[in-house]
Amino acid sequence: NEQFSPLINVDFNFRNSFTTRLELKKTRTLALSLSNNQITEVKSDEFTLGLGYRFDEVQLIIRLGGSERELKSDLNLRADLSIRDNKTIIRKLIEDVDQPTAGQRIVSIKTTADYVLSDRFNLRLFFDRMVNNPFVASSYPTANTNFGFSIRFTLTQ
16 A cells, blocks of 8 residues: 655745645555455546635625625635546456556546635635546546535634
8 A cells, every 4th residue: 555645745835925736646555366366456646736816905895784894804715626547457467467447537626715704704615626537438427516605603713
């Protein structure tokens, strides 16, 4: 069982509030079966590219009922693109045959926008898209999309 998680990870924070991230992960698991003389290899490679930007002192006006409240806080934007290949290969030792039995390429896009409403409340808008393309014909391509918002309340400081 080998796991390099991450093998390479580089984060850059620039003076102009721009951030970037590069990450490479690799895993591999081997299983030897002596009853049928084969090795099962499960392998995963993942590459992630992340970008972000912080807008300083963004003004937000909230109207509730007849009152109006002005907020001023940083707006943090972040987007990550990830490409992951998962493969399962059966290696038959006597026949000297390698046969892929499962696997897929997963491409995911994750975006978030964070805004601090007060010292206890944080608002997050998010959008996630995951596309799954199989390597073998026995599976179908799928795609999932999630979006929405969350409000986080912090009890302690």
